[in-house]
Amino acid sequence: MPTNDTSRVKPERRRLVEILLGGGLIASVISFVYPILRYLVPPPVADLGGDEVVACKKGDLKPNSSKIFRFGNRPALLLLTAEGEYRALSATCTHLSCTVQYRNDLHQIWCACHNGLYDMNGRNVAGPPPRPLEVFQVNLRGDDVVVRRKQGA
Amino acid sequence: MKLLQQAYDWLDERLDFKDLAAPLAKKTVPMHGRSYWYFLGGITLFLFMLQVCTGILLLLYYRPSAGEAFESVQYIMTRVQFGWLVRSIHSWAANLMIFTAFAHMFSVLFLKAYRKPRELTWVTGMLLLFLAMGFGFSGYLLPWNTLAFFATKVGTDIAGQVPVVGKWIMIFLRGGEEVTGATLTRFFGFHVAVLPGITTVLIAGHIFLVQRFGMSVPPEVEERWKAAPAEAREMKFFPSFFLRELMAWYIALAVLGALAALLPWELGTKADPFAPAPLGIKPEWYFLFMFQTLKLIPAKVWLVDGELLGILVFGAAGGLWVLLPFFDGAARGRGRRMILGAGIFALAFILVMTVYGYVAK
Numbered sequence: 001m002p003t004n005d006t007s008r009v010k011p012e013r014r015r016l017v018e019i020l021l022g023g024g025l026i027a028s029v030i031s032f033v034y035p036i037l038r039y040l041v042p043p044p045v046a047d048l049g050g051d052e053v054v055a056c057k058k059g060d061l062k063p064n065s066s067k068i069f070r071f072g073n074r075p076a077l078l079l080l081t082a083e084g085e086y087r088a089l090s091a092t093c094t095h096l097s098c099t100v101q102y103r104n105d106l107h108q109i110w111c112a113c114h115n116g117l118y119d120m121n122g123r124n125v126a127g128p129p130p131r132p133l134e135v136f137q138v139n140l141r142g143d144d145v146v147v148r149r150k151q152g153a
Numbered sequence: 154m155k156l157l158q159q160a161y162d163w164l165d166e167r168l169d170f171k172d173l174a175a176p177l178a179k180k181t182v183p184m185h186g187r188s189y190w191y192f193l194g195g196i197t198l199f200l201f202m203l204q205v206c207t208g209i210l211l212l213l214y215y216r217p218s219a220g221e222a223f224e225s226v227q228y229i230m231t232r233v234q235f236g237w238l239v240r241s242i243h244s245w246a247a248n249l250m251i252f253t254a255f256a257h258m259f260s261v262l263f264l265k266a267y268r269k270p271r272e273l274t275w276v277t278g279m280l281l282l283f284l285a286m287g288f289g290f291s292g293y294l295l296p297w298n299t300l301a302f303f304a305t306k307v308g309t310d311i312a313g314q315v316p317v318v319g320k321w322i323m324i325f326l327r328g329g330e331e332v333t334g335a336t337l338t339r340f341f342g343f344h345v346a347v348l349p350g351i352t353t354v355l356i357a358g359h360i361f362l363v364q365r366f367g368m369s370v371p372p373e374v375e376e377r378w379k380a381a382p383a384e385a386r387e388m389k390f391f392p393s394f395f396l397r398e399l400m401a402w403y404i405a406l407a408v409l410g411a412l413a414a415l416l417p418w419e420l421g422t423k424a425d426p427f428a429p430a431p432l433g434i435k436p437e438w439y440f441l442f443m444f445q446t447l448k449l450i451p452a453k454v455w456l457v458d459g460e461l462l463g464i465l466v467f468g469a470a471g472g473l474w475v476l477l478p479f480f481d482g483a484a485r486g487r488g489r490r491m492i493l494g495a496g497i498f499a500l501a502f503i504l505v506m507t508v509y510g511y512v513a514k
Contacts, residue, residue, distance in 0.1 A: 035234075035235035035238055035239075036210065036235075038234040038235050039210055039213075039233060039234055039235045039236060039239055040210075040213070041234065042214075042233070043232040043233055043234070
């Protein structure tokens with residue numbers, strides 16, 4: 001008969017060993033997994049340009065035309081209406097994040113990906129977009145057309 | 154818990170775990186005074202698995218081009234959380250892995266574990282050692298720092314001096330006449346795709362052979378056991394030896410963690426292909442003994458180019474080393490003594506030349 005029959009060890013003492021071993025194992029697994037999880041999260045990208053950017057010079061745009069400019073890390077749309085009024089909006093479609101464009105034939109903002117349409121104020125008027133485009137504030141400062149995020153938006 | 158049990162039962166019904174694990178349950182490890190050398194192969198395997206994991210993590214941020222490589226490693230080390238740790242572990246584990254692989258090779262040699270029927274285990278092991286050095290050589294360049302750039306220039310230049318095919322090998326390695334961004338792209342491809350693929354297949358073969366033949370018992374111990382069979386001791390592989398192996402892995406991990414945390418691997422300065430080479434360009438330590446030997450050989454030995462002679466001798470020695478077990482059989486005692494002598498000489502030579510390489514200016 002084998003004398004070191006493990007089934008005869010008192011259960012409460014085996015429990016202690018199990019807790020110590022298991023606890024140690026869990027602790028070390030956590031210490032391996034935690035740095036890896038933190039590593040997987042990419043560091044935040046510096047927001048280039050901040051809240052205000054010079055979109056173009058006065059006179060760069062003809063009436064009823066537009067241009068895409070860089071606002072922070074995202075594209076934005078500056079358009080000059082036929083009446084000579086500047087408007088700036090986010091160029092990221094609220095549907096699936098394609099970049100929209102101004103259609104001077106329709107006088108509407110159009111997303112080519114899924115045929116979404118916004119009016120000149122960024123309201124979603126046709127197609128799949130669920131929300132209006134974010135509208136930015138446009139100021140003229142000397143020769144510069146300055147676009148900034150609306151306060152509280 | 155019940156769900157787990159059900160899942161286990163479902164799989165067991167189809168796969169029959171007991172039958173699958175039968176060879177593992179039967180496997181034993183001989184116990185004698187030198188049994189601890191059996192751990193080295195497992196530790197090397199553990200370090201390799203660690204390299205795969207940390208390598209995949211590095212791939213998430215690394216960019217393999219001359220313009221971005223250095224900056225991306227810098228980004229990993231300064232901006233990514235725990236990035237310094239991941240890269241340090243990758244670098245340190247690489248060095249430790251080559252060290253344990255060398256130690257494993259010499260322990261197998263001195264314990265005569267290469268002898269029949271284990272010749273092929275030795276051959277696959279030697280190929281794996283060469284692959285490990287290839288990993289080291291290709292990985293060294295990837296951060297695109299000054300030291301690595303010139304070490305790669307020298308290393309590929311040496312390969313270029315091999316007669317007949319040398320020039321072709323050099324151009325193949327460099328992706329052109331010079332070490333450029335094209336070299337970086339190639340080395341990256343070797344390091345993360347070609348070498349891991351071949352290595353994985355060879356490791357599988359190596360481990361299969363180890364399982365097939367079981368652990369080798371040194372001839373001295375074998376004779377003693379034959380004379381007195383009652384003295385023979387063995388241990389079940391699972392769980393007894395396996396748990397001991399796990400402890401060895403834990404210790405390896407502790408050493409690695411301490412090294413990586415206390416001595417983070419340096420990045421150096423970005424490589425500039427048009428700057429003169431700085432003082433003290435040296436390869437990684439595991440190439441140092443060859444590098445130092447090549448430096449010592451005179452420029453001309455009789456009519457042969459000194460460098461070329463060195464390369465040919467090292468090439469021949471490496472080739473013979475792979476075939477070492479096949480010299481064991483022929484003239485029984487003499488062959489074995491010759492191998493032992495060669496092993497002692499090689500170990501002494503590598504140690505002396507490595508130390509000399511470090512001390513020498």
